[in-house]
Amino acid sequence: MNINIVGLIKAAVLNGTPLLYGTSGEILTQKSGNMNLGVEGLMYMGGAFGLLGVLTYDRMAGADASGVLAVIIGLLSAFAAGVFGALIFSFLTITLRANQNVTGLALTIFGTGLGQFVGEQMRLKIGGNISISNALKGAFADPVLPEALQKIPVLGEILFSYNIFVYIGIAIAVVMAYFMDHTRKGLHLRAVGESPSTADAAGIDVSRYKYFATVIGGGISALGGMVYTMTIAGTVWNHTALSGEGWVAVALVIFCLWRPLNALWGSVLFGGLMIMYLRVPLSFIPSQIYKILPYIVTALVLVVVSMRQRREDRPPESLGLPYFREER
Amino acid sequence: MNERMPLIRLAKREDFEGRKVWAVRFLAFVFALIVGMIVFGVSGVNPFTAYGVILKTSLGKISGIRQVIKNAVPLLGVGLALAPCFKMKYWNIGAEGQITMGAMAASYFALFWYQKLPSALLLIIMCLASLVAGALWSIIPALFKARWGTNETLFTLMMNYIAIGIVAWLQGGPWEGKPGSQIIPMFDSKAILPRLLGVHIGWVVVLLLTVFMYFYLTQTKHGYEIAVLGESERTARYAGMNVSKVTARTAAISGAICGMVGFMIASGVNQTLYANLAGGAGFTAITVCWLAQLNPFGMIFISLLLAVLSRGASGLQTALKVPASISDIITGIILLCMLGCEFFINYRIILRGRRPRREAVDEH
Numbered sequence: 148m149n150i151n152i153v154g155l156i157k158a159a160v161l162n163g164t165p166l167l168y169g170t171s172g173e174i175l176t177q178k179s180g181n182m183n184l185g186v187e188g189l190m191y192m193g194g195a196f197g198l199l200g201v202l203t204y205d206r207m208a209g210a211d212a213s214g215v216l217a218v219i220i221g222l223l224s225a226f227a228a229g230v231f232g233a234l235i236f237s238f239l240t241i242t243l244r245a246n247q248n249v250t251g252l253a254l255t256i257f258g259t260g261l262g263q264f265v266g267e268q269m270r271l272k273i274g275g276n277i278s279i280s281n282a283l284k285g286a287f288a289d290p291v292l293p294e295a296l297q298k299i300p301v302l303g304e305i306l307f308s309y310n311i312f313v314y315i316g317i318a319i320a321v322v323m324a325y326f327m328d329h330t331r332k333g334l335h336l337r338a339v340g341e342s343p344s345t346a347d348a349a350g351i352d353v354s355r356y357k358y359f360a361t362v363i364g365g366g367i368s369a370l371g372g373m374v375y376t377m378t379i380a381g382t383v384w385n386h387t388a389l390s391g392e393g394w395v396a397v398a399l400v401i402f403c404l405w406r407p408l409n410a411l412w413g414s415v416l417f418g419g420l421m422i423m424y425l426r427v428p429l430s431f432i433p434s435q436i437y438k439i440l441p442y443i444v445t446a447l448v449l450v451v452v453s454m455r456q457r458r459e460d461r462p463p464e465s466l467g468l469p470y471f472r473e474e475r
Numbered sequence: 476m477n478e479r480m481p482l483i484r485l486a487k488r489e490d491f492e493g494r495k496v497w498a499v500r501f502l503a504f505v506f507a508l509i510v511g512m513i514v515f516g517v518s519g520v521n522p523f524t525a526y527g528v529i530l531k532t533s534l535g536k537i538s539g540i541r542q543v544i545k546n547a548v549p550l551l552g553v554g555l556a557l558a559p560c561f562k563m564k565y566w567n568i569g570a571e572g573q574i575t576m577g578a579m580a581a582s583y584f585a586l587f588w589y590q591k592l593p594s595a596l597l598l599i600i601m602c603l604a605s606l607v608a609g610a611l612w613s614i615i616p617a618l619f620k621a622r623w624g625t626n627e628t629l630f631t632l633m634m635n636y637i638a639i640g641i642v643a644w645l646q647g648g649p650w651e652g653k654p655g656s657q658i659i660p661m662f663d664s665k666a667i668l669p670r671l672l673g674v675h676i677g678w679v680v681v682l683l684l685t686v687f688m689y690f691y692l693t694q695t696k697h698g699y700e701i702a703v704l705g706e707s708e709r710t711a712r713y714a715g716m717n718v719s720k721v722t723a724r725t726a727a728i729s730g731a732i733c734g735m736v737g738f739m740i741a742s743g744v745n746q747t748l749y750a751n752l753a754g755g756a757g758f759t760a761i762t763v764c765w766l767a768q769l770n771p772f773g774m775i776f777i778s779l780l781l782a783v784l785s786r787g788a789s790g791l792q793t794a795l796k797v798p799a800s801i802s803d804i805i806t807g808i809i810l811l812c813m814l815g816c817e818f819f820i821n822y823r824i825i826l827r828g829r830r831p832r833r834e835a836v837d838e839h
Binding site for chain 1: 485486487566625628632633634636637639640641643644647758759765796798802803804805807811814818822
């Protein structure tokens with residue numbers, strides 16, 4: 148059997164990057180005690196609106212479109228879409244006290260519908276497949292680091308040969324980990340997620356922390372959808388391409404035990420598991436069974452985590468529970 | 476004292492009677508339709524034409540109505556299945572997988588036993604098989620929940636993908652019809668549910684199930700245990716209930732009904748099995764169940780409403796060239812508005828300076 152290990156790692160990282168965004172965003176959300184099951188919808192919205200933003204810019208700027216600006220526009224439009232979706236979720240669950248599970252699912256229905264709709268409309272308006280100019284495509288998918296670094300044997304390939312979103316994603320996760328563990332605001336956020344009434348008694352504005360964490364988290368999750376459409380899907384809107392991506396991201400949050408740094412390797416692992424069936428075909432496992440490996444692994448992780456009962460591995464104590472000051 | 480009062484305060488209200496509650500919900504629904512109009516307007520379609528097309532395609536012709544009922548059956552069936560789980564505060568979002576496993580078990584008999592059995596017996600065996608398969612698929616996460624407190628929301632979610640993956644494997648492997656087709660052959664006519672008034676008999680079954688579920692939840696000891704456990708696990712333990720048993724039993728019943736819905740879809744609608752046969756019904760039904768406030772009879776109405784929308788959207792696509800995904804947007808908006816409006820039913824908003832009509836004793 149001839150397996151290209153370096154190639155496999157590279158593919159795993161590239162496929163894991165959308166998950167890294169989705170998961171980091173949801174970790175931030177869940178740390179505030181909000182369980183947003185709308186990640187799937189948020190990622191769809193991010194994918195569609197990110198593409199729409201870049202496409203519009205491409206049409207308007209024509210030949211002298213700048214790659215850097217295109218990337219920024221893609222990031223901003225996807226982030227804005229995620230913020231919009233997460234604001235709906237926050238308003239309903241925090242202010243109007245609706246059930247989080249159901250609201251999240253409704254957001255998924257709404258978001259996937261909106262994403263599909265925008266994607267379809269783009270296709271209808273332009274006719275045929277949507278595609279942006281090759282120069283801009285490169286800005287999204289080409290390696291960004293200097294060539295000298297990429298030329299280092301093996302390491303260069305594994306560490307320095309990726310598009311810009313891989314590094315932005317890593318930066319987000321690292322900053323988030325630092326924020327949660329080493330800043331006062333991060334401590335407050337965790338307090339809100341563990342025990343909102345205690346946090347409230349200590350003078351922390353529970354609603355504000357929940358709002359900010361959920362909305363920013365939603366924006367970050369939505370970036371994952373954009374990254375997927377602009378890199379892996381090759382700037383083409385495809386009906387089914389994103390489907391399931393958001394749910395895996397939610398699963399990965401548990402796999403990572405709510406720690407952003409774990410998301411770094413967790414997303415690579417899951418990205419790898421999702422493409423293993425293509426890269427490392429094993430004759431004794433049918434590819435369809437191979438494809439469900441990430442889900443089986445997640446289910447096993449859930450069981451093991453709950454059996455071990457280690458305090459530091461548990462979900463935020465108030466995860467999924469609403470907080471009403473009046474009902475204490 | 477007045478200066479210290481916050482601008483907006485909330486108080487629980489219990490003074491809303493039935494008619495007012497429904498008025499608020501109706502207003503929320505109208506509000507959602509108006510937001511929907513904006514969506515149509517933005518996409519360049521006259522909103523009134525659009526709603527007209529939705530109504531005409533779904534309810535204008537007898538074939539449309541049949542299709543609506545066909546779409547509503549799985550939503551209602553699964554909504555009913557989820558009611559006891561949600562009442563128990565057990566978040567079974569694995570209906571999709573339970574539907575798929577039920578359909579798979581039924582299909583096994585439809586594909587490999589049809590020559591040996593008469594039609595009626597075959598259908599009964601298919602139905603039983605789907606009940607068992609759905610229950611088994613659902614009880615796995617429930618047992619882990621009961622024993623170790625494993626998070627059921629995510630576990631049941633993972634079980635969906637595993638179930639769909641297994642059927643995808645059967646579809647391209649052991650059960651494949653023509654080699655390379657990736658399709659499981661159509662069922663023999665013996666394995667197809669009979670029709671009544673042009674729609675497979677499943678609609679009668681789910682209507683009966685609605686009545687059954689209403690009584691199960693409100694009139695039986697099981698229903699009482701579920702309600703107590705949902706309110707407080709400690710109370711349930713203190714009252715001597717076997718929490719693990721109730722959890723597992725309820726999840727199994729729920730899964731069994733989902734499995735049976737899978738059998739209905741496979742045998743009544745598609746007449747074959749394929750991986751995405753559930754088609755999101757398991758997720759949409761969660762909102763059906765919740766919007767109806769777990770009331771089985773309310774679910775009939777909500778599932779019909781969503782079915783009208785999804786059927787109407789296919790008309791939009793052909794008549795106005797609007798992508799059918801707009802029905803998901805409208806459905807989403809309706810769901811979000813209805814979820815939001817419950818707040819105004821449950822709470823009273825008191826603005827500073829205005830004296831509440833009744834002296835609020837219950838605030839402190």
